[in-house]
Amino acid sequence: MQNNNVSNGSLWYKVMVNDRKGEILSQEERQSHSFLKQWNQAVLYRMLGSSVGGINYLGFWDPTTPTFIDATGNTGTSPMSGDMGMYAAADNEYLGIVIGTGNTLVTITDRKLEAQIRQGFGVGQMDYLAMSVTAPVVADPSCDFKLSRQIANSSGALITVRESGIYSTLRSNWNLGNHKDYYIVCIIRDVFTTPQDVPHGGGITIEYTLRVTE
């Protein structure tokens, strides 16, 4: 009989909101609801070593310029060294941990956040700082590594954050302007149990833990 009660790979998130003085105003920590289909497809084509079609992307990212081209669609792709990249520098809203205001429940086929908060200092915008990705730590019976990102609110007004996720790279697309672009895919998305109000001057920190357990 299949025993489905053992957790092999688990995903956890922690959300903390602080005010301008750094005082924590709210936090939420729980097991994430979702790796998405795009993650499962990425693992498949890496293990297979050849093209897997029908992977939904949300755009192309060119790190050299840098520019993002908003273009939803799907693609077949085969492994390259730049796959599964989740690290993002400051101001990059197209890669790594991202946040939004949408609250539609997660489905396995989600291809992006419902309503992403954009990078900036204008109305409804927030300032994405550089990601932190810590090296794996083995503490029997598990091995964890963490991804985290601070996002600051300098918009002039309170912003309510309801969703978060991780955008990742897939294979470069050499057909776009003859430079190294990546497909951007959403591999993780969560909707918070409690919407998180981030005051002007404050910030929100999202931390994801990717864990495997014996």
Place this chain on the structure above:
Amino acid sequence: MIQNEALLYKVIVTNKDGKEVFREAESARSFTEQWNKVVYAQARQTTLSITDVDGISRSINNNEYNFLANAGIGNIAQGIRVGIGITPVDISDYALEAPIEHGTGPGQLQHQEMHFTGSVASGSECSFTIWRVMFNNSGADLVAVREIGCHFRIGNYYGLAFKDVLALPATIPYGGAITVTYTLKVTE
């Protein structure tokens, strides 16, 4: 606990007439630390030390070959393997305890090519499967097969992606075969 990324296995042994003589299907016990370290190497696009199947620490960077588990007939460097070890799985395991080699000699199995299904979304889940058939043409029954797992590429080397110890030992009759199937599933 919700299984975000679940691993399940199924082991079927058939005799020379194709009749099923053993079956076990369970949630797998383990992605290894090597698996998570390779995820990290790709996620951070960086280099770190990962132990290969020979117990040697290797410097592994983000690489187009990381995770590769596809394998042709006779290739036991990659892909699903079985063995006779019985030590319970530990997160730091880097190899099967006593892997069975390829061939038709005593205690050997003829490893066939790896197979993969496409990634299919159904309801709240999305999954794909990998499997491998191994024939026993060694001249005798192969008893006490207890461990299963999968080797994958870590850069130019080979690592252990996941490993399990069966609840009961499997005997592969001479002329028969063992088929090991792993399902990798994500759940919303």
